[in-house]
Amino acid sequence: MINNISKKLLTLVALVFVLTIQSFAQDGDAAAGETLFKNNCAQCHAADASVVVGPGLAGIEDRRDFAWIKKWVNNPAAVISSGDKYAVELYEKYNKTQMTAFPAYGEAEIKNILAYVKAANAAPVVAEGAPAAAPVQEASGGKFFNVVLVSLLVIMALVLVALLAVLKLLSTIAQGGSPESSVSGLESFKATLKGLASNKTIVTAVIWMFVLLGTKATLDGLYSIGVHQGYAPTQPINFSHKLHAGDMEINCAYCHTGVYKGKQSGIPSSSICMNCHNTIKRESPEIQKIYTAIEKNQPIEWVRVHNLPDLAYFNHSQHTNVAGLDCANCHGDIKNMEVVEQRHTLTMGWCIDCHRKTDVNAKGNAYYDALLTAHNSSSKEAMKVEDIGGLECAKCHY
Numbered sequence: 001m002i003n004n005i006s007k008k009l010l011t012l013v014a015l016v017f018v019l020t021i022q023s024f025a026q027d028g029d030a031a032a033g034e035t036l037f038k039n040n041c042a043q044c045h046a047a048d049a050s051v052v053v054g055p056g057l058a059g060i061e062d063r064r065d066f067a068w069i070k071k072w073v074n075n076p077a078a079v080i081s082s083g084d085k086y087a088v089e090l091y092e093k094y095n096k097t098q099m100t101a102f103p104a105y106g107e108a109e110i111k112n113i114l115a116y117v118k119a120a121n122a123a124p125v126v127a128e129g130a131p132a133a134a135p136v137q138e139a140s141g142g143k144f145f146n147v148v149l150v151s152l153l154v155i156m157a158l159v160l161v162a163l164l165a166v167l168k169l170l171s172t173i174a175q176g177g178s179p180e181s182s183v184s185g186l187e188s189f190k191a192t193l194k195g196l197a198s199n200k201t202i203v204t205a206v207i208w209m210f211v212l213l214g215t216k217a218t219l220d221g222l223y224s225i226g227v228h229q230g231y232a233p234t235q236p237i238n239f240s241h242k243l244h245a246g247d248m249e250i251n252c253a254y255c256h257t258g259v260y261k262g263k264q265s266g267i268p269s270s271s272i273c274m275n276c277h278n279t280i281k282r283e284s285p286e287i288q289k290i291y292t293a294i295e296k297n298q299p300i301e302w303v304r305v306h307n308l309p310d311l312a313y314f315n316h317s318q319h320t321n322v323a324g325l326d327c328a329n330c331h332g333d334i335k336n337m338e339v340v341e342q343r344h345t346l347t348m349g350w351c352i353d354c355h356r357k358t359d360v361n362a363k364g365n366a367y368y369d370a371l372l373t374a375h376n377s378s379s380k381e382a383m384k385v386e387d388i389g390g391l392e393c394a395k396c397h398y
């Protein structure tokens with residue numbers, strides 16, 4: 001009987017624990033949302049009200065209800081083609097720019113993103129001229145969450161022990177003994193503790209819990225080694241993409257001449273700058289640096305921002321020309337950067353993730369006709385990059 005009741009108790013405690021975690025997830029975890037947002041939405045959306053490629057997401061929950069937002073993020077094309085008036089107008093307003101679909105996002109992911117958007121807008125304005133939306137403290141947010149989880153676990157364990165002690169006491173009474181005639185409450189509590197400590201299953205479970213938490217912390221640390229997301233080194237010349245590519249709308253390929261043709265985009269040589277700067281702003285000390293480099297016959301020593309390890313193969317033309325992807329998908333909103341910053345992790349997981357969810361742009365490309373026919377005969381889903389071998393090790397590794 002006792003065993004039965006303690007089993008039920010255990011289940012109850014586990015249930016309460018799971019529910020507590022879920023109630024945390026209910027409102028969305030802004031720190032997790034920030035990572036999702038920066039990796040997947042930030043190239044097209046700002047968290048405040050400013051327009052990037054699409055509208056700023058500030059106040060989105062006032063404009064649309066959650067169900068709509070989820071449907072939209074999972075499959076914007078479907079919402080537009082369903083004739084939804086709001087969606088159609090938005091689509092027209094943004095020059096029929098197709099938003100990327102995120103079919104794999106469940107409620108949790110979207111709630112996390114919305115929580116981040118809300119938090120970013122709630123952040124107080126620090127001072128005049130300072131950015132209005134201070135980024136949510138990702139690291140401390142995650143740590144705080146972990147601390148709460150661990151404390152909850154400890155409290156749960158204590159409650160469990162206390163309950164088991166009471167049970168034992170009750171059962172002694174039920175068996176006819178009086179509480180005094182058996183052991184005192186404190187002793188029974190101690191006995192239960194001892195019982196628990198000698199119960200192999202429980203001891204193993206506790207050990208596993210700590211091993212798993214430890215492993216997670218170690219892995220989190222290891223995964224961030226060699227990841228340079230956010231890297232934005234100071235360059236030898238104060239060159240601004242916002243001015244040249246944004247305000248003046250100079251085509252990216254004017255300077256990055258290889259980007260549609262080859263593996264490498266290439267960094268422009270001084271002579272490309274000279275097409276304009278032999279007449280424009282010659283007197284500026286920054287422009288004088290270009291002259292000095294040319295006179296000394298030395299290249300300008302730009303600091304490389306994006307850099308995959310040698311073991312990986314990446315080809316630009318395959319992505320820009322064949323797949324028709326915009327630079328912003330992988331480099332973020334360069335047109336608004338005074339200093340280039342690496343916006344994505346550039347890890348293997350990042351490449352694979354996109355290959356899993358992006359449709360192959362097979363329209364008007366005879367090369368894909370046979371593949372497409374074969375694919376469509378066996379699957380109702382659109383042909384993704386993974387279906388043409390985009391997950392094969394040898395495609396990306398020498």
Ligand code: HEC
Nearest residue numbers: 040041044053054055073090091094096097098099100102
């Ligand atoms: C490639 C660019 C792109 C990416 C990436 C992108 N969006 Fe969008 N999004 C758009 C555009 C453009 C619109 C405006 C409607 C249109 O043209 O289809 C839009 C509209 C929206 C809207 C409706 C906004 C409003 O004011 O009603 C929401 C919500 C939204 N996006 C959420 C997201 C989320 C969340 C992500 C990341 C998981 C994301 N988007 C990623 C381009 C993008």
Ligand code: HEC
Nearest residue numbers: 237238239250268272273275276277280281284285286287
């Ligand atoms: C298509 C023409 C064009 C090309 C090519 C070009 N620039 Fe510029 N650049 C401009 C114009 C126009 C300005 C703005 C001048 C002004 O502020 O009046 C400018 C401004 C600058 C400034 C700011 C100067 C200052 O003191 O305000 C720097 C630095 C600069 N360019 C560097 C470069 C470099 C480096 C390259 C080559 C990689 C380059 N530019 C290529 C047109 C060009």
Ligand code: HEC
Nearest residue numbers: 235244245250251252255302303304305306327331334340
């Ligand atoms: C006027 C010439 C010019 C134009 C136009 C231009 N760039 Fe650049 N770009 C440069 C120069 C010079 C550098 C190296 C210095 C730096 O990182 O700012 C660079 C660096 C970069 C880098 C980082 C390279 C690295 O080291 O990893 C990226 C990414 C990039 N550009 C993308 C773009 C995109 C996208 C566009 C179009 C929206 C664009 N550029 C337009 C001149 C240009």
Ligand code: HEC
Nearest residue numbers: 252256259264265266306307308314319320325326327330
């Ligand atoms: C599918 C993702 C993706 C797209 C789309 C993309 N890039 Fe890149 N880009 C990368 C990666 C990854 C690297 C690092 C490559 C390496 O280290 O070998 C890179 C590196 C660069 C570099 C510096 C190194 C080099 O290759 O010379 C420049 C400049 C650059 N990209 C410009 C652009 C421009 C301009 C566009 C749009 C016309 C663009 N990229 C589109 C992923 C992308």
Ligand code: HEC
Nearest residue numbers: 313314318322323329351354358360385388389390395396
């Ligand atoms: C934004 C989405 C996106 C990202 C990020 C991305 N890719 Fe791709 N990739 C594509 C698409 C779309 C294609 C299909 C192009 C085509 O039609 O051949 C592709 C094709 C490829 C192919 C050829 C696959 C084949 O079977 O022919 C290779 C290799 C590749 N990508 C490597 C990479 C590497 C390495 C990275 C990360 C550094 C990366 N990609 C990141 C979208 C992406």
Ligand code: HEC
Nearest residue numbers: 226308309312346347348351352355390391392393395396
């Ligand atoms: C779409 C491209 C792509 C595919 C497919 C791919 N990789 Fe990778 N892989 C990468 C990139 C990019 C890196 C470098 C990432 C980094 O520096 O974090 C990498 C890194 C690695 C590393 C080094 C790990 C590290 O952290 O340094 C190993 C090992 C590896 N890949 C094995 C594999 C195996 C095995 C497969 C097949 C099952 C595979 N890869 C398929 C793109 C790919």
